Amino acid sequence: MLWTVTSILLFGFCSVQWCYMVKDYKYLFLDMDAFFASIEQQENKKWRHHPVAIVHHAGPSGSIIAQSYEAKRAGIYTGQRVGEAKKSLPCLAIVSSRPSLYAHYHRRIKHILDYFSPWVTPYSIDEFSIVLAPQERNASRAKSIAHNIKKDIARELGECITGSIGVASNTFLAKIASKIKKPNGFFIIKNSVSREIFANIKDITFLSGINKATALQLATFGLKTPLDMWSASAEKLRAAMGQSGERWYLNLHGYDTKKIHEPTKSVGHSRVLAPEHRNYKSAREALVELSINVARRLRASSLKAQKIEVSAKSSILSPENTTKRYHAYKTVSPTNNQVAITTIALALFKKYPHSNPYHIAITTSNLTHCRSSTQLSLIGDNKQYIIDKVVDSVNKKFGIDALGVYNFPHKKSTIKNPYTTGGSNN
Numbered sequence: 001m002l003w004t005v006t007s008i009l010l011f012g013f014c015s016v017q018w019c020y021m022v023k024d025y026k027y028l029f030l031d032m033d034a035f036f037a038s039i040e041q042q043e044n045k046k047w048r049h050h051p052v053a054i055v056h057h058a059g060p061s062g063s064i065i066a067q068s069y070e071a072k073r074a075g076i077y078t079g080q081r082v083g084e085a086k087k088s089l090p091c092l093a094i095v096s097s098r099p100s101l102y103a104h105y106h107r108r109i110k111h112i113l114d115y116f117s118p119w120v121t122p123y124s125i126d127e128f129s130i131v132l133a134p135q136e137r138n139a140s141r142a143k144s145i146a147h148n149i150k151k152d153i154a155r156e157l158g159e160c161i162t163g164s165i166g167v168a169s170n171t172f173l174a175k176i177a178s179k180i181k182k183p184n185g186f187f188i189i190k191n192s193v194s195r196e197i198f199a200n201i202k203d204i205t206f207l208s209g210i211n212k213a214t215a216l217q218l219a220t221f222g223l224k225t226p227l228d229m230w231s232a233s234a235e236k237l238r239a240a241m242g243q244s245g246e247r248w249y250l251n252l253h254g255y256d257t258k259k260i261h262e263p264t265k266s267v268g269h270s271r272v273l274a275p276e277h278r279n280y281k282s283a284r285e286a287l288v289e290l291s292i293n294v295a296r297r298l299r300a301s302s303l304k305a306q307k308i309e310v311s312a313k314s315s316i317l318s319p320e321n322t323t324k325r326y327h328a329y330k331t332v333s334p335t336n337n338q339v340a341i342t343t344i345a346l347a348l349f350k351k352y353p354h355s356n357p358y359h360i361a362i363t364t365s366n367l368t369h370c371r372s373s374t375q376l377s378l379i380g381d382n383k384q385y386i387i388d389k390v391v392d393s394v395n396k397k398f399g400i401d402a403l404g405v406y407n408f409p410h411k412k413s414t415i416k417n418p419y420t421t422g423g424s425n426n
Helices: 002-019 036-042 069-073 081-088 099-116 139-157 171-180 191-199 213-221 226-231 234-241 244-252 280-300 338-349 384-398
Strands: 029-032 053-057 064-067 093-096 120-124 127-131 164-168 185-186 266-273 302-316 321-337 359-365 419-425
Touching: 002 171, 002 226, 029 099, 029 139, 029 171, 036 053, 036 099, 036 321, 053 069, 053 081, 064 266, 069 266, 081 093, 099 120, 099 127, 099 139, 127 171, 139 164, 164 171, 171 185, 171 191, 191 226, 226 244, 234 244, 266 280, 266 302, 280 302, 280 338, 302 338, 321 338, 338 359
Parallel strands: 053 093, 164 185
Antiparallel strands: 029 127, 029 164, 053 064, 120 127, 266 359, 266 419, 302 321, 302 359
């Protein structure tokens, strides 16, 4: 009995340790530099390399909500009154905030990051986290990715728009790393040297989540510097910070406490046909639509499939009301080409041996992230990918059925809602 209890406790401990295992270079964190001010400098050339302050109200009693690095170096700070700031720095440009413009730049940055990874999480309007793929979790690959992100942002958004990037084993440390070399910096915090890094940071409010009020509270527990926080036990942090203290301990020591959504494993669509359309021809037409929708969703997620599966169900009239099931699949070169996927799906369905199908489905799996801007079709049309993307763009703007490219029989437009539809993204 003692052995059993001990084994269970040991297994539980090992499971917890496995869940929180430290894996260097797992996260890349992008923190844009003086985001609002840099956008205004990019939009207006006369403000470039000039101190700029962003405000909601431009009058003397208004408060500064953001400022350029030129203004920061001159002593201008967030929360300062406009009148006081202008008195200390008469050349300061006071600019009314434009939230819609900043949101537009946020979306453009997100679009750029989506090219590098399917696992991008916006943390705020100017902060983004990326989960690096297993093969990217080393110093050289992480540095290369960071360099290419910076290059693409400069090319697509302009020379004034820069960001600082940090890499670490969790988002907490990666965010700290992104602040160390600002502006336009890059820094890696490896867990084995994190103690030395925290020793070189003197202000405890440099740690994300600690403001001046919190710093005063922590000081009563002898926690006055980032190194004090790093050196403290989980019990001491819990006493000083309550239940969040244990999470702070794990974050400071590089453990990944963030719950990650599992990468998409499959993309599929299915339909139940209305009674009057439970025949081979209608099922085939439905399969064409489903295949096109699956291909569109793959492209939208920058994914390619290496396995295509088709399944169908049909009812057999008998006392037992038996259901006959059909399933076929094919392994292919990675693709998100709608013609290729539809061709394969129809070839698989051609072998369907039963009659009166009432359910038809297509599933794509063995997914791989797609970074290439071009793709060769399995049936030889190397321009199809470009056509697909143009169609996707038009449909995104004007509606999903605004434009279609059908190389196969399609259900007649006179048929009104003959199907009920379901989609999956697992």
